[in-house]
Amino acid sequence: MANYGAKILNNATAALAAQQTVIATTGNNIANVNTPGYVRRRAELEARIVTDSSSGIQIGSGVQVATLTRMADSYLEKLVREANGKLGASTGQVDVLDRLDQLFSLNGNTPTIGSSLNGFFDAVNDLAADPASIELRSQLIERGRDLVTVLQTTYNQVAQLQDEADDRIVSEVQETNAILTQIATLNGAISSTESGSSGAVAADERDRRSQLLQQLGGKLSFQQVELPDGSVTLSLSNGFTLVNGTHARQLSTSKTPSFAPPPTPQSLSGGALSYITFDYDPGAGAADFDLTQTIQAGDGILGGLLKVRGYNAPSNTSPFQADGVLTQVATRIESVSRMLLGQVNTTYLGPDENPGAANHQPSSGDLYGNTPRQTDGVTPAVYALFDFNFAGAKDSNGNGLPDDLGTHAGVSNYTSRLQLGVTDPRRIAAARDADATVGATSFAPGDNQNMVAISAMQRANNLTFSVSGVASYSLTGSFSDQYSETVTTVSSAVSKAKSDQGVAESQLTAAQQKLDETSGVSLDEEFTNLIKYQRAYQASARMIKIADELMQQIVTLI
Amino acid sequence: MTRVSENQQVRSLMVSLQGNRKLINQYSNEVGTGIKVNNPSDSNYSGSVAQFKQSLEKTEQYKDRVSAVKGFLTFQDDAVSQASDLVLRLQEIAEQSANETNSATVRAQMAAEAFAIRDHLASLANSTYQGRYVFGGADDDDPPYDPLTYTNSSSTASGQRYVYDSDPGNNGTRVVQVSDDVSIDTLIPGSRIFDNAIQASERLGRALEGFDTTPAPPAAPNGGGAAYVFPADAQLQSQAIRDSLTQLKTARDVDLQPQRTTIAGKLRRLDTASSLLELSKSAGEDVLSRLQDADVFESASKLAQAQTALQASMQVTTRILNISILDFI
Numbered sequence: 071m072a073n074y075g076a077k078i079l080n081n082a083t084a085a086l087a088a089q090q091t092v093i094a095t096t097g098n099n100i101a102n103v104n105t106p107g108y109v110r111r112r113a114e115l116e117a118r119i120v121t122d123s124s125s126g127i128q129i130g131s132g133v134q135v136a137t138l139t140r141m142a143d144s145y146l147e148k149l150v151r152e153a154n155g156k157l158g159a160s161t162g163q164v165d166v167l168d169r170l171d172q173l174f175s176l177n178g179n180t181p182t183i184g185s186s187l188n189g190f191f192d193a194v195n196d197l198a199a200d201p202a203s204i205e206l207r208s209q210l211i212e213r214g215r216d217l218v219t220v221l222q223t224t225y226n227q228v229a230q231l232q233d234e235a236d237d238r239i240v241s242e243v244q245e246t247n248a249i250l251t252q253i254a255t256l257n258g259a260i261s262s263t264e265s266g267s268s269g270a271v272a273a274d275e276r277d278r279r280s281q282l283l284q285q286l287g288g289k290l291s292f293q294q295v296e297l298p299d300g301s302v303t304l305s306l307s308n309g310f311t312l313v314n315g316t317h318a319r320q321l322s323t324s325k326t327p328s329f330a331p332p333p334t335p336q337s338l339s340g341g342a343l344s345y346i347t348f349d350y351d352p353g354a355g356a357a358d359f360d361l362t363q364t365i366q367a368g369d370g371i372l373g374g375l376l377k378v379r380g381y382n383a384p385s386n387t388s389p390f391q392a393d394g395v396l397t398q399v400a401t402r403i404e405s406v407s408r409m410l411l412g413q414v415n416t417t418y419l420g421p422d423e424n425p426g427a428a429n430h431q432p433s434s435g436d437l438y439g440n441t442p443r444q445t446d447g448v449t450p451a452v453y454a455l456f457d458f459n460f461a462g463a464k465d466s467n468g469n470g471l472p473d474d475l476g477t478h479a480g481v482s483n484y485t486s487r488l489q490l491g492v493t494d495p496r497r498i499a500a501a502r503d504a505d506a507t508v509g510a511t512s513f514a515p516g517d518n519q520n521m522v523a524i525s526a527m528q529r530a531n532n533l534t535f536s537v538s539g540v541a542s543y544s545l546t547g548s549f550s551d552q553y554s555e556t557v558t559t560v561s562s563a564v565s566k567a568k569s570d571q572g573v574a575e576s577q578l579t580a581a582q583q584k585l586d587e588t589s590g591v592s593l594d595e596e597f598t599n600l601i602k603y604q605r606a607y608q609a610s611a612r613m614i615k616i617a618d619e620l621m622q623q624i625v626t627l628i
Numbered sequence: 629m630t631r632v633s634e635n636q637q638v639r640s641l642m643v644s645l646q647g648n649r650k651l652i653n654q655y656s657n658e659v660g661t662g663i664k665v666n667n668p669s670d671s672n673y674s675g676s677v678a679q680f681k682q683s684l685e686k687t688e689q690y691k692d693r694v695s696a697v698k699g700f701l702t703f704q705d706d707a708v709s710q711a712s713d714l715v716l717r718l719q720e721i722a723e724q725s726a727n728e729t730n731s732a733t734v735r736a737q738m739a740a741e742a743f744a745i746r747d748h749l750a751s752l753a754n755s756t757y758q759g760r761y762v763f764g765g766a767d768d769d770d771p772p773y774d775p776l777t778y779t780n781s782s783s784t785a786s787g788q789r790y791v792y793d794s795d796p797g798n799n800g801t802r803v804v805q806v807s808d809d810v811s812i813d814t815l816i817p818g819s820r821i822f823d824n825a826i827q828a829s830e831r832l833g834r835a836l837e838g839f840d841t842t843p844a845p846p847a848a849p850n851g852g853g854a855a856y857v858f859p860a861d862a863q864l865q866s867q868a869i870r871d872s873l874t875q876l877k878t879a880r881d882v883d884l885q886p887q888r889t890t891i892a893g894k895l896r897r898l899d900t901a902s903s904l905l906e907l908s909k910s911a912g913e914d915v916l917s918r919l920q921d922a923d924v925f926e927s928a929s930k931l932a933q934a935q936t937a938l939q940a941s942m943q944v945t946t947r948i949l950n951i952s953i954l955d956f957i
Contacts, residue, residue, distance in 0.1 A: 104634075104635075110633075171667040171668055171669045172667055174668050174678070175667055176665055176667065176668065176670075176678060176681065176920065177661070177663055177666045178681065184678055184681065184682050185682070185685060187682075188686055188689065192686075195689065195690075195693055195805055196693065198802075198805070199697060199700075199814070200696075200758070201802070202760055202768060203760075501766070504766075514765070514766035514768075514800055515768065516760065516764065516765065516766040516767060516800070516802065517766035517800050518802050519800075519803075522803050525805055528686075550679055550682045553678055553682065554675040554676065554678045554679040557668050557675050557677075557678040558668075560668040560669070560674075561668035561669055561671070561674035561675065562672075564667075564668060565669040565670075579639065582639065583636050583639060586633045586635045586636040587630065587631050587632070587633065588631070589633075590631075590633025590634065590635045590636055591633055591634060591635075592632060592633045592634060593952070594953050595631065597953045597957065598953070601957070
């Protein structure tokens with residue numbers, strides 16, 4: 071007869087150990103109920119198989135803990151990571167664009183480019199009604215200055231947003247590098263724990279790595295492959311490997327990478343934009359590989375920031391050739407400045423009195439009886455009504471007309487250099503020459519024809535707004551059409567980013583809820599289990615007592 | 629079996645709390661400012677809002693200009709109307725003086741009145757509005773009529789004549805835009821209004837004082853003309869008075885009346901422009917309000933709704949978080 075007494079004891083002891091393990095696991099779950107990234111664990115029980123050579127009835131050999139299961143779901147984790155990436159991308163954009171939105175406020179309390187343009191033309195029209203008035207002339211100068219200031223302030227703020235986005239990209243890349251390094255380290259820890267045949271699970275390391283992967287998803291888009299040893303390989307969409315086993319590549323940012331020899335295109339503020347690169351030859355430092363566009367095409371905060379900040383190919387020359395909303399808006403502002411410096415100035419100079427000659431002879435005149443250029447010479451110190459701050463020759467082709475914008479070496483944008491060419495109210499040329507003889511001029515103080523010509527530009531709807539060399543933008547219409555289109559550009563960019571953010575938030579919440587449904591700790595469940603296993607433990611303990619009593623019965627028989 | 633973990637429960641409570649807070653923030657802003665579209669991203673129609681705002685601002689500016697131009701034209705109208713009355717009085721004098729029974733004393737008095745009226749006409753022609761000569765054309769910084777002297781005269785008045793400036797700017801135009809579609813030339817060269825009237829009054833005065841005025845109308849007096857010798861030149865004097873009467877009629881019928889009509893026409897166009905501006909302003913404001921303004925009643929009731937929802941979600945949060953299995957173990 072088999073020794074059932076010993077068996078009872080053995081089974082009960084095994085059961086005690088198994089239940090204890092389960093209770094400990096439950097305890098760990100309860101302890102980590104609020105730990106971010108913690109995936110609940112379950113100790114899986116199974117009937118113990120002990121080969122019993124003796125004949126008789128196989129009653130079994132008790133219970134044991136088969137494995138410790140991490141209740142993870144890689145598909146749901148991927149969903150969370152992707153939603154996190156989308157949220158990062160849209161949040162990165164919203165952070166920047168929210169402030170852009172306020173620059174084009176519609177509440178009527180803050181001066182905008184639209185209202186300043188109106189103010190300027192209002193002063194032109196007022197002066198047209200009373201051309202000799204010094205008060206109205208001064209008003210035109212003041213309104214002109216307002217316009218210049220608002221154009222500059224708006225432009226500079228847009229440029230500053232670009233610089234800030236650039237700075238943030240640099241620090242986000244550093245954080246990304248730190249995450250990549252930690253993932254590589256955890257890869258090592260996981261593969262060394264799980265590589266043997268023990269079936270051990272590096273649960274805590276996996277929890278931390280999942281969390282880091284989610285954080286990395288919030289930074290940039292990447293592809294992930296888990297290898298049999300438990301380590302993950304991460305790569306960008308172009309196949310560039312970020313992490314392979316225990317090796318993590320470090321990205322860097324550079325404004326002067328080896329693939330972009332000077333002159334690299336300037337940023338909106340006149341500085342330079344950073345490229346995200348990987349240096350294949352850190353020693354020599356001349357083997358930079360451009361990853362900017364690959365990262366820009368993806369999600370994550372880096373993708374979002376790059377989309378807003380824009381990418382300018384090293385072969386480009388103008389800051390307005392970059393992509394991105396900020397560049398689009400800045401291009402529109404710059405086109406207004408160039409319209410003032412170009413066509414408005416040309417109109418202000420009046421028709422050429424002597425078309426046969428090489429130089430344009432202005433036909434407009436001021437209260438002193440001078441044409442706008444008469445006191446300035448051929449290469450004017452003063453450009454015309456609107457001027458720009460530049461040390462070299464402003465009229466580079468010397469024809470007397472402001473038709474050569476974009477040719478001034480070192481000038482990447484004219485808006486930040488914009489200024490008013492006239493400071494003396496009497497110097498405003500409101501009149502047109504009444505003397506038809508070439509070379510002779512006669513200006514009546516009450517003549518408003520030149521102001522009428524400028525005023526007509528406010529109503530003209532065939533003005534072409536563009537920036538030379540920038541193919542992506544050209545608009546034919548009125549000043550008002552142009553401003554309205556600019557506001558629409560801002561509006562659609564900001565509201566798209568905001569709605570993307572809303573969608574990403576709800577996607578992330580839904581994905582996290584789904585993941586928590588599987589991986590999250592439920593106290594109800596854990597306590598119910600606790601009671602269940604406590605009872606089992608108590609019962610097993612009672613089994614030992616019963617076995618003991620059975621033994622004693624036998625002993626008393628002796 | 630669907631599991632509900634602790635985190636899930638807390639998260640969904642947080643989402644509903646935050647959602648309601650966000651709504652309350654939005655609606656209280658709308659109620660507070662009365663504006664739904666503060667920044668471009670608040671609406672898909674932001675471009676239109678910007679355009680409507682600009683066109684409304686422009687309309688306001690046009691309205692200001694309409695009143696400025698109206699002041700200027702009304703001033704012109706007053707001057708021309710006064711000139712017209714003066715010419716009427718000159719006609720009376722001329723008709724009266726044509727009667728040959730008048731004594732020399734009476735004629736001398738009539739001459740004095742004619743010259744006084746001429747000087748009045750000249751001062752009207754040289755009148756200023758906000759410091760500038762209204763009838764000087766574009767050359768409005770000096771008087772359009774300059775005094776010159778006659779070679780033959782018996783009094784200061786008859787020794788003086790007024791000549792219209794020949795500056796190129798005098799005949800200039802000044803087109804002022806009073807709405808997108810309406811522009812008005814606010815200038816009338818003084819010669820078109822006053823030349824005939826001033827010349828006729830001079831001829832009349834000099835004839836009554838006993839001087840010939842050369843050359844004969846319609847040419848402008850050149851400052852010459854000898855004294856009549858009576859009784860031989862009595863016929864010539866009567867002819868001169870009749871000639872001045874004819875020129876006065878010309879002044880009224882060809883210059884003053886048509887110019888008054890022109891000015892009245894400009895004022896009417898201003899009024900039309902002004903009422904059109906008013907219309908476009910109210911239409912613009914209407915559309916802008918529909919695009920930009922919040923429906924305060926709707927926003928307020930939505931605010932109340934969101935408040936209730938927030939209270940409810942807070943209650944749910946505290947109740948649910950208060951239930952624990954520990955209380956039952």
